[in-house]
Amino acid sequence: MKKKSAIIVGAGLVGSLWAIYLAKAGYKVDVFEMRGDIRKADIAAGKSINLALSDRGWRALGQVGIEEEIRKIAIPMRGRIMHALDGTLTFQPYGKKGQAIYSVSRGGVNARLMEAAESAGTVEIHYHHKCIGADTQEGIAWFEHTKTGASMSFQADLIFGTDGAFSAIRYKAMQKLDRFNYEQRYISDGYREILLPADADGSYKLDKNALHIWPRGRFMLIALPNEDGSFTCTLFMPFEGGENSFEQLRTKEQVDVFFKKTFPDFFELMPDIGEKWGAHPLSSLAIIRCYPWSNGRALLLGDAAHATVPFYGQGMNSGFEDCRILGDMMEEYQENWAQIFKAFQQERKPNGDAVQDLSLHNYYVMRDYVADPRFLLQKKIEARFSERYPDKWMPLYSQVTFSHISYADALKVGMRQDEIIKEVMKEVVDIEQRWDSDEVEALILKKLKIKV
Amino acid sequence: MKKKSAIIVGAGLVGSLWAIYLAKAGYKVDVFEMRGDIRKADIAAGKSINLALSDRGWRALGQVGIEEEIRKIAIPMRGRIMHALDGTLTFQPYGKKGQAIYSVSRGGVNARLMEAAESAGTVEIHYHHKCIGADTQEGIAWFEHTKTGASMSFQADLIFGTDGAFSAIRYKAMQKLDRFNYEQRYISDGYREILLPADADGSYKLDKNALHIWPRGRFMLIALPNEDGSFTCTLFMPFEGGENSFEQLRTKEQVDVFFKKTFPDFFELMPDIGEKWGAHPLSSLAIIRCYPWSNGRALLLGDAAHATVPFYGQGMNSGFEDCRILGDMMEEYQENWAQIFKAFQQERKPNGDAVQDLSLHNYYVMRDYVADPRFLLQKKIEARFSERYPDKWMPLYSQVTFSHISYADALKVGMRQDEIIKEVMKEVVDIEQRWDSDEVEALILKKLKIKV
Helix, strand or coil: CCCCEEEEECCCHHHHHHHHHHHHCCCEEEEECCCCCHHHCCCCCCCCCEEEECHHHHHHHHCCCCHHHHHCCCEEECEEEEECCCCCEEEEECCCCCCCEEEEEHHHHHHHHHHHHHHCCCEEEECCEEEEEEECCCCEEEEEECCCCCEEEEECCEEEECCCCCCHHHHHHHCCCCCCEEEEEEEEEEEEEEEECCCCCCCCCCCCCCEEEEECCCCEEEEEECCCCCEEEEEEEECCCCCCCHHHCCCHHHHHHHHHHHCHHHHHHCCCHHHHHHHCCEEEEEEEEEECCEECCEEECCHHHHCCCCCCCCHHHHHHHHHHHHHHHHHHCCCCHHHHHHHHHHHHHHHHHHHHHHHHHHHHHHHHHCCCHHHHHHHHHHHHHHHHCCCCCCCHHHHHHHCCCCHHHHHHHHHHHHHHHHHHHHHCCCHHHHCCCHHHHHHHHHHHHHHC | CCCCEEEEECCCHHHHHHHHHHHHCCCEEEEECCCCCHHHCCCCCCCCCEEEECHHHHHHHHCCCCHHHHHCCCEEECEEEEECCCCCEEEEECCCCCCCEEEEEHHHHHHHHHHHHHHCCCEEEECCEEEEEEECCCCEEEEEECCCCCEEEEECCEEEECCCCCCHHHHHHHCCCCCCEEEEEEEEEEEEEEEECCCCCCCCCCCCCCEEEEECCCCEEEEEECCCCCEEEEEEEECCCCCCCHHHCCCHHHHHHHHHHHCHHHHHHCCCHHHHHHHCCEEEEEEEEEECCEECCEEECCHHHHCCCCCCCCHHHHHHHHHHHHHHHHHHCCCCHHHHHHHHHHHHHHHHHHHHHHHHHHHHHHHHHCCCHHHHHHHHHHHHHHHHCCCCCCCHHHHHHHCCCCHHHHHHHHHHHHHHHHHHHHHCCCHHHHCCCHHHHHHHHHHHHHHC
């Protein structure tokens, strides 16, 4: 029996993309969004928030023919540029020649996905509809209109919760179910965005085709390019504790002193940082884990199921991959949704967990290690080996960013690779001199044979 | 400025005891309970659920003069009696001579605490009041009367959430606060209660002054005495997976076969187990962790803050200890509640975590090890040493059950003790023969000196 109508709660990135998938499979889709239409918002959509789109995301977009449309607003970033305290810049390519991750504006992508969904003909997006509950068994969802206060209910064969980290569907209709595991865990760091404007002539103040990082041990600043010549920068730092924490940056003077001292090259580019400090709020960062992701006719997707901290740039990409895999399963199981939900959550839960573990891991790497000589040596050994034996060794970052290997497998392989190089660095005397020797290569090959 | 009125949400064990503490300190207290008055319930209060009260609980009761009242309904259990498959019984004392834990009925204790609270003169308990939200900053709580459907609000200087593992205060008023960490984690086992009635003449079918355990590896049955000659027994077992799981016990026949085979001596005492199987529901078990426990004028206590699985018998005891320590702080900080809340959660959070870690640890011990010869040898070595050097070594179980050492410290010391004996068992050849030798004793003394 085919089920042909669906409710999607949340018209964000994942909800809008999933609406396209469902429409292409012949479903009548009602999407409910708590906020207004992002395309009509006063503030230029997504000017201040950008995300890194990579291969998994592109593939999911490609599968429903929307890839080219998004390419138009995507800026390739071919590597990281590290900004040392003394102003020295170091470039680390993300992958091989031709590989890049892409800076896109959240609002820009969202708007294009909504347009594509609406043009599919069977998708209707309802704005200002706040989900206030659902009956997952009956496929009923209740909403309150945030402008009129009116309550209403909708019924469909399927309900998809794509309403983000603080999903109403999850909170109202799933959290209280017996044996529903749930965790919201905040990290001790917060973030604040800073818009570094374009030069007067519209040109970029920093190299456009890179992600910029100012790693400073326990905290860091990053910058991603926007289409208009500006960069959206984000400072990640502990909320409290120690001199380098947000609680120590309360006045314009404190902000100025802090930036002059810790990000001098950035301060030169943006000497009015002290005045602009309050333009964006101080925000928190959390990981959300839960299971099961489905109940009755309802399924959680994207952040609603597995929100992560942003340090691997895989939040959107993993949500888009959810859509691609769910789309594949829709065909594979011929729309037997009980089977699809079961198979989907069994396959994707370990990958949601892995994205979170990877994100936390990369946070420590970006923060603590990217400026550490031992770490850089480890990366050099790995890069050399991987270049010579590309079939035997794909670096973890490439597995995650430029492949479609499952996140869980990537994490496992990556941890093993890390172990191997660390062992080699311990076992080889004078590794600093001999890191590119045949001996090192042979040792890695031996270790790969034994244990992988 | 003294604050003199309080709302308590939940009239369970911790809420009722805390009401007594507040009343004695001069507060006007309104307690709101979702259910009806347990003292007027149709089913004899607490006949089917009993708990193990131990020293921490007694001390908290003693501090407000209710200890003697509860002693009247408490049955001492001086140790565990293990029931082997072949019917062999083994007795393991819980502590030293004179030490015991006490089987009490949940309903019986709850009723007496409510009576004591009401007799204090300034406590009013409102039944059928379901909490539907709260403003923790303003000290306002909203309720719906479950009989009339009427909504109402109450305001007080303080709000205490003692409404258990699935606390409405926590869910409605705290979970969505920024940087509120929360986790509900179900274990893969469920439980079902079984009432083993008294003999026709009212006498006990098993030794009354012990906690009975039938350890069977991946699952176990336990029994605690009730005042009327019956025992409340609980089967803990995985919900699904394998032949010994609840999903395999669906028919009377399956239940009979299972009990005959795995608990033959119990089956003899209760040959109608198959008919009685459905008398109590199959229930799940979860650990709840959250932080912070306070916001504005509201504080979570007991299960609402740190619900645990029941395997150390410390759920009620740790909740009662919350009351005692909060009572002490109320004096120490002279009712400066902002300071009290801060100090309380900082001190008690690591202990709430430790109770949960201890409970899970003891679950594995009860389930997997109590019948293991290596484990029993370890316990023998430990008991001998502890008897000879009581000032140097208090067994973990005694620290938790018969002392007032913080749970977190007990856990730390206990883990170190476990390590020491395991090291000794590895290092001493023929430990089975020489477990009570001077050599072993000297080795333990040496290890204690070095690392503790």
